[in-house]
Amino acid sequence: MENNFDTQGYLDMELLRFTTAGSVDDGKSTLIGRLLYDSKSIFEDQVQQVEQSSKKKGLEHVDLSLFTDGLKDEREQGITIDVAYRYFATPKRKFIIADTPGHVQYTRNMVTGASTANLALILVDARNGVIEQTKRHTFIASLLQIPHIFVCINKMDLVDYSQLAYDKVVKEYTDFAAKLSVKDVRFVPMSALHGDNVVSRGDKMSWYEGGTLLHNLETVHISSDHNLRDCRFPVQTVIRPHSDQYHDFRGYAGRVAGGIFKKGDSVVALPSGLESRIDAIHTMTGELEEAFPPQSVTITLEHDIDISRGDVLVRSENRPEGQQDLDVMLCWLNAKPPRPRAKYVIKHTTAEARAMITDIQYKMDINTLHRIQGDKAIKMNDIARVKLRSTKPLFADYYTVNRVTGSIILVDEATNETVAAGMVR
Amino acid sequence: MSDYSLTHLEELEAEAIYIIREVFAQFDNPAILFSGGKDSIVVAHLARKAFWPAKIPFPLVHIDTGHNFPETMEFRDNLIKEMGANLIVGSVQQSIDEGAVIEETGMNASRNALQTTTLLDTIEFNNFDACMGGARRDEEKARAKERFFSHRDDFGQWDPKNQRPELWNLFNGKKRMGEHFRVFPISNWTEMDVWQYILQENIAIPELYFAKERNVIWRNGSWLPVSEFITLKDTDEPQIKMVRFRTLGDITITGGQESDANTLEKIIQEVASSRQTERGNREDDKRSESSMEDRKRQGYF
Structure with missing residues (x-):
């Protein structure tokens, strides 16, 4: 970090919140570790700790993924069990990363991390291309209306930094994403392990004309992500x-x-x-x-x-309609499935009422994006289109129009747990 | 930047004020945990902004280890007076006297871990259902997984594997009798954000944060202040050094660093170029790789 810190510049920075999604072996933790390490956001005592742990594990290099290592269970099992938040800043912007694990059973964490993000990083292993998990992550990002998606095509070192391999993934992804409403998609070929195109360009991919990941993160236009039209x-x-x-x-x-x-x-x-x-x-x-x-x-x-x-x-000239029957895309977050005819507390902005799921129209197969008709059994991590009946009118907007006034959660009165998250359609 | 965008400090402030107001609206008897350190001073300042022109509608709760920097106590009392707030003190000494906890002995004895019992007793005695604290997610890896609204069972315990999902800005403060919440309005702030905010808002902080000549000994890689609460070894050589403290905890565990930063601007320069984490000089965190996580599970701050 430079010695003469620019105080005024720091005060003028914008905040970018992004979420990261990738499957277990895509190198997500390594990428985050690389971003933190190369942007000099990691302190010496943390580096020493990680160097020690790397040695203990018998590794020759410093395992960057250990920088994002969390709780005891995770260290012992080498997995991520929950959303973790990381922070770093460059002279241009301040960043908050919602680091979410990518396993099948953790849709709820991804939805949680995505709910406050302006941008999603989706990791793809260059060798494997677009796989089911990539589709799932992209679908969730589009469902949660994250305005920007950066597809990080990682492990380019394992495909000889080949442009052909990169182009193939870009095409696969573009074909798939055309079915979804994603406004801004960018692709960055990289090797998080060696650092190419994360913070610095490296010299292995001269054929790539775009900026590094960090450059894109620093310059993407985010100030129009809020709704400035409908007063609420x-x-x-x-x-x-x-x-x-x-x-x-x-x-x-x-x-x-x-x-x-x-x-x-x-x-x-x-x-x-x-x-x-x-x-x-x-x-x-x-x-x-x-x-x-x-x-x-x-x-x-x-x-x-x-x-x-x-x-x-x-x-007065722009009023949301009070609705007691809400059409909602619901993500079920709890291990216990919804009880038939049960009433839940519904929270919408600062309003609170009670609500019942009156109809389950279809469930989404989040890998194929197909609608599953006829299956009314909602389980944890399911995403379903439902009808909710609320005890009083809620003045909601479409989620696509306003993420704040278009979102709801359901709370189980028996356990007080947040059991579902919904987006108003 | 367009006219309708906030700087990151403005956005963090707006988020924190929103959360403090949610606490007021969703709970019956909330409080602010106040240590006299910069983070809890910032939380108190934000609470003031959240309810202005009304006074802050929460008492400030200080868990007093009895091993305090005298400057912190003086600062605390002045701030309480200025804000017109209520102060509630939970005394670790009293917990020791009553036999609720047993004091550590030996060279590096500290009352840090004992605070948990006093804290939980104070919460129970006063029926607090939400306690706001100045913890930040960037401080430590266990904190990185903490929610804004952190649910505690009736033993005050935190279960990191069973936290409520927190989506958008919809916070769920529902609980059973006897349970309570810890709420962290400045979760998303970094150490640098806190300093920049203190500078921007011109917030008063204890002078311990500023470099000054102090009587200290060198122990475990930092300068520990000489006080009546610390046992000196024969080999310890007290000396006068220009020292400042990056965090303020109990006087027995808070190590200072050599520094000439005697203004906020200089502190910010120093923090920006620092290559050590803020809690690197805290003996309580050095005890084991998961010492913060273990303490948090039991109900620590």
């Missing part, structure tokens, strides 16, 4: 200071989920339908003229109308 402000809580200075202050605290709210805008509170105007947008460091996603602010209105947690402020 789910109220988290009401702030009433009860102090002399702010005696009549009644502020609605929340995080903008969509659109741009301006001082003076006329707004409607749902579900009541009562109208008012934005009096001010408050933060502790001063009032704002406007607020946009994903800012956390406090809004005061001109009229004293009754608003509480779970309500949403919107513009």
